[in-house]
Amino acid sequence: MTHIDINKPILDKNDRLAQSNKELLHKKGIFTLDLMASPGAGKTTAILATIEALKDRYNIAVIEGDIASNVDALKIKAAGIPAVQINTGGICHLESDMIRSALDQLPLDNLDFIIIENVGNLVCTTEFYLGEDAKVMILSVPEGDDKPHKYPGIFQTSKAVLVSKTDTLPVFDFDMDDFNKTVGSLNPKAPIFPVSAKSGEGMSDWTEWLVAQIEAKRLS
Amino acid sequence: MTHIDINKPILDKNDRLAQSNKELLHKKGIFTLDLMASPGAGKTTAILATIEALKDRYNIAVIEGDIASNVDALKIKAAGIPAVQINTGGICHLESDMIRSALDQLPLDNLDFIIIENVGNLVCTTEFYLGEDAKVMILSVPEGDDKPHKYPGIFQTSKAVLVSKTDTLPVFDFDMDDFNKTVGSLNPKAPIFPVSAKSGEGMSDWTEWLVAQIEAKRLS
Numbered sequence: 030m031t032h033i034d035i036n037k038p039i040l041d042k043n044d045r046l047a048q049s050n051k052e053l054l055h056k057k058g059i060f061t062l063d064l065m066a067s068p069g070a071g072k073t074t075a076i077l078a079t080i081e082a083l084k085d086r087y088n089i090a091v092i093e094g095d096i097a098s099n100v101d102a103l104k105i106k107a108a109g110i111p112a113v114q115i116n117t118g119g120i121c122h123l124e125s126d127m128i129r130s131a132l133d134q135l136p137l138d139n140l141d142f143i144i145i146e147n148v149g150n151l152v153c154t155t156e157f158y159l160g161e162d163a164k165v166m167i168l169s170v171p172e173g174d175d176k177p178h179k180y181p182g183i184f185q186t187s188k189a190v191l192v193s194k195t196d197t198l199p200v201f202d203f204d205m206d207d208f209n210k211t212v213g214s215l216n217p218k219a220p221i222f223p224v225s226a227k228s229g230e231g232m233s234d235w236t237e238w239l240v241a242q243i244e245a246k247r248l249s
Numbered sequence: 250m251t252h253i254d255i256n257k258p259i260l261d262k263n264d265r266l267a268q269s270n271k272e273l274l275h276k277k278g279i280f281t282l283d284l285m286a287s288p289g290a291g292k293t294t295a296i297l298a299t300i301e302a303l304k305d306r307y308n309i310a311v312i313e314g315d316i317a318s319n320v321d322a323l324k325i326k327a328a329g330i331p332a333v334q335i336n337t338g339g340i341c342h343l344e345s346d347m348i349r350s351a352l353d354q355l356p357l358d359n360l361d362f363i364i365i366e367n368v369g370n371l372v373c374t375t376e377f378y379l380g381e382d383a384k385v386m387i388l389s390v391p392e393g394d395d396k397p398h399k400y401p402g403i404f405q406t407s408k409a410v411l412v413s414k415t416d417t418l419p420v421f422d423f424d425m426d427d428f429n430k431t432v433g434s435l436n437p438k439a440p441i442f443p444v445s446a447k448s449g450e451g452m453s454d455w456t457e458w459l460v461a462q463i464e465a466k467r468l469s
Binding site for chain 2 (some may be wrong): 067068069070095096097098100101119120121130148149150151152153156169171172173176178179180181182194196200205
């Protein structure tokens with residue numbers, strides 16, 4: 030379709046800048062995660078729980094992407110962590126030039142780990158490489174177990190999949206076995222972490238995996 | 250930003266086709282609704298409940314938009330209603346040419362009301378006029394009451410706002426008063442309908458409003 034051809038120059042430019050971001054982050058020894066999910070799936074909550082678990086071990090910063098508002102960056106700053114808010118205007122995903130502007134505002138020499146919270150969107154966010162080491166997605170239980178069928182791309186692009194709000198499993202018809210099977214067929218290598226920020230369930234499995242990724246990069 | 254300028258030809262082409270869709274639908278006396286929401290907010294469930302309430306009064310058809318799969322169209326067809334599934338590939342919203350292809354497959358002479366279920370997305374869906382009479386959005390309680398701050402565009406574009414899954418209000422921290430106030434400041438004319446497909450709460454207020462819209466078009 031026309032859309033894809035017309036967008037190609039944007040993607041080319043984006044990829045060049047992403048490569049430059051990647052080199053900068055590598056030089057500074059910073060591991061970078063691009064976190065993707067639907068609106069309201071619990072990205073900021075998961076980030077706050079991840080910060081709480083890892084802040085004694087690593088110096089962390091967060092880049093927040095939203096169409097409008099600085100609600101999320103304020104929450105991160107309240108946790109004592111440097112945060113930059115990007116407002117994309119009407120654009121439904123982050124692009125490399127936005128990330129570069131945010132990196133210019135962060136104390137890169139003192140950081141080990143940057144979490145990028147992408148705009149709430151299961152589609153466009155997957156198409157833009159930002160220079161990150163890994164894309165990871167969250168699907169929340171209330172969204173339903175059929176989402177891998179409808180949005181296969183994001184499940185294929187993600188290095189790990191968090192299933193959030195597992196404390197609400199009794200309220201929703203979410204078939205975890207079926208979900209695991211579908212995700213497994215789309216992306217056999219991606220671990221799936223059921224987590225609940227309310228009960229704390231599964232958070233340690235997730236953060237252990239994350240630490241392994243960060244340490245693997247340090248050794249590389 | 251460059252993105253917007255480069256997309257302009259697509260939007261122009263889309264608007265021309267939307268106008269043509271609008272004229273066709275007007276000629277056939279069909280009221281058309283474009284339903285937008287995040288993935289998993291309950292669009293298909295709301296459509297099924299709306300069909301159940303209005304199927305004796307109107308001849309209804311549904312156009313389903315998804316990146317992939319025909320899960321939703323199968324659910325609608327199981328309810329005995331004509332349904333066309335559009336798979337957009339990687340595109341995060343429906344466009345007018347896709348709607349036209351779907352209209353070509355529907356028995357327009359026998360229809361009163363078409364519901365378009367757009368791709369799960371709070372951003373791009375708002376930017377494309379498809380020829381519909383009204384855009385309406387659903388926000389589900391689990392997504393959180395802060396969404397109007399983060400995605401103001403969709404709340405401003407919608408002629409009505411459904412708040413779904415209200416049966417889960419006891420499980421989530423969702424401040425309905427605060428939500429109503431924020432939506433009211435963005436779009437004072439849009440009615441807000443709290444609904445629960447599980448308990449049936451609010452569905453009659455929603456369908457009464459919808460009937461008033463359909464009848465108003467018939468009289469125009």
